[in-house]
Every structure is written in C-alpha cells, then in structure tokens.
Amino acid sequence: xxxxxxxxxxxxxxxxxxxxxxxxxxxxxxxxxxxxxxxxxxxxxxxxxxxxxxxxxxxxxxxxxxxxxxxxxxxxxxxxxxxxxxxxxxxxxxxxxxxxxxxxxxxxxxxxxxxxxxxxxxxxxxxxxxxxxxxxxxxxxxxxxxxxxxxxxxxxxxxxxxxxxxxxxxxxxxxxxxxxxxxxxxxxxx
Numbered sequence: 001x002x003x004x005x006x007x008x009x010x011x012x013x014x015x016x017x018x019x020x021x022x023x024x025x026x027x028x029x030x031x032x033x034x035x036x037x038x039x040x041x042x043x044x045x046x047x048x049x050x051x052x053x054x055x056x057x058x059x060x061x062x063x064x065x066x067x068x069x070x071x072x073x074x075x076x077x078x079x080x081x082x083x084x085x086x087x088x089x090x091x092x093x094x095x096x097x098x099x100x101x102x103x104x105x106x107x108x109x110x111x112x113x114x115x116x117x118x119x120x121x122x123x124x125x126x127x128x129x130x131x132x133x134x135x136x137x138x139x140x141x142x143x144x145x146x147x148x149x150x151x152x153x154x155x156x157x158x159x160x161x162x163x164x165x166x167x168x169x170x171x172x173x174x175x176x177x178x179x180x181x182x183x184x185x186x187x188x189x190x
Contacts, residue, residue, distance in 0.1 A: 003108040004053045007116075010109065010181045011050045015043055026183070030150055030176040032157025032167055041171050042180065048120040049113065049177070057116065058091045065097030071111045072097075073118050085119075092119040110178035117177040150176040 017023050018039060027034040031042060065072075072095050074085045086092050094115050100108065150173050156166035170176050 003105060003112060004057070006105065007109045007112045007181065008050050008053050010113075011046045011053075014181065015046060018043065026180050028154070028158065030154045030180045031170045032154045032159075033162055035162060037162060038167075038171070042177075045117065045120050045171075045177065049116045052092055052116050052119055053112065056091050057094050057119075058087055060093055060095050062095045062097055065095075065099065068099070069097045070100040070103055070107070071095060071115045073115045092116070094119075106182050109182045113181050114174040114178040117174045149173065150179055 014023055014026075024034040027038055027042065031038050073093065094112070100111060103111065150170065153166050153170035153173055153176065157164060157170045160166050
C-alpha cells in the first residue's frame with residue numbers, strides 16, 4: 001500500500017524536523033503545547049505508528065462497512081475479544097472499507113494514521129480514564145474528515161495547561177495524530 005509509505009515519510013519528516021517552527025506550530029494547534037513532555041509523547045507515538053505501518057500491519061478488506069467508514073481497527077486495549085485485533089504472527093489488523101479507495105491521498109494518509117494510532121501501546125497510557133472517543137466519533141458519524149474535536153481539545157489544553165483532562169484527551173485522540181501529520185489545508189496545496 002503506497003499510502004502507508006507516504007504516511008511513514010510524513011512521520012519521519014516530523015521527527016527529523018522536530019525543532020522546526022512548522023512542527024512546533026502543529027504541536028500547539030493539535031496538542032495545546034510544544035513542551036518537551038508533549039513532544040516526547042507525540043514522538044514516541046509516531047515511532048510506534050512508523051513501526052506498525054512498516055512491518056506489523058495487515059490489511060483486511062471489509063465489504064460490510066457503514067457508508068461513512070473508510071477504515072477501522074479493534075485495538076488490543078479495547079473490549080473487543082470477539083473481533084480479531086491481530087494475526088497469529090502478531091501483525092495488527094487494519095480493516096479497510098470500500099470508501100477508503102475513493103479518498104484523496106491526504107484523506108488516506110489521515111485514515112491510516114488515525115487507525116494505526118488506535119493500535120499504539122502509547123495509547124494505553126492516556127485512555128484508561130478517558131471517555132471513549134470512539135463512541136463520540138460514532139455518535140457524530142465518522143466522516144472522512146472531522147478535525148473539530150481535535151482542534152477543540154488542543155485549544156482547551158492550551159488554555160487549561162499541561163496535565164489537564166483536555167491535554168490527556170488531545171494526546172489520546174486519533175484525529176489529532178491524523179491531522180498533526182496531514183492537515184486539511186494541505187489537501188488542496190494551500
């Protein structure tokens with residue numbers, strides 16, 4: 001899947017340009033801060049995503065997805081014991097829906113980043129006491145692109161300060177990771 005390599009490339013660019021103003025601006029926008037603890041968590045998570053995309057993911061086509069779904073996973077930390085979360089050899093399963101193939105390259109990158117983030121071991125650190133954002137997403141309908149929740153969390157985190165509930169949620173929100181890597185403005189080359 002060529003889009004997986006593109007996603008890995010964006011991850012590497014973010015990690016190798018961590019001191020750039022663009023990366024710092026994105027940290028503030030999506031996580032409320034460009035502090036070391038915030039960047040450390042985001043960088044660790046991105047490293048996890050890179051590894052999963054590189055060799056530890058298998059794609060499964062699902063023809064029975066909801067009309068608005070492009071991709072999804074059943075994370076290991078979730079209560080989805082009846083669903084496959086990984087293969088016998090330890091590869092994470094990422095379910096791809098028909099809609100995925102109709103998305104722009106930028107939307108595909110965000111879909112992969114969003115779903116792979118849900119498989120990340122770092123996710124467990126921040127999700128144990130949080131409202132399940134997947135329920136929120138399903139309530140509003142998982143549109144192809146919906147950054148509003150992430151932007152609100154980032155802004156609230158900036159206002160409330162590091163360690164606040166909003167910051168914990170921003171660091172656990174799959175959409176924040178997706179938009180940190182590829183923002184909507186980049187779809188049209190703005």
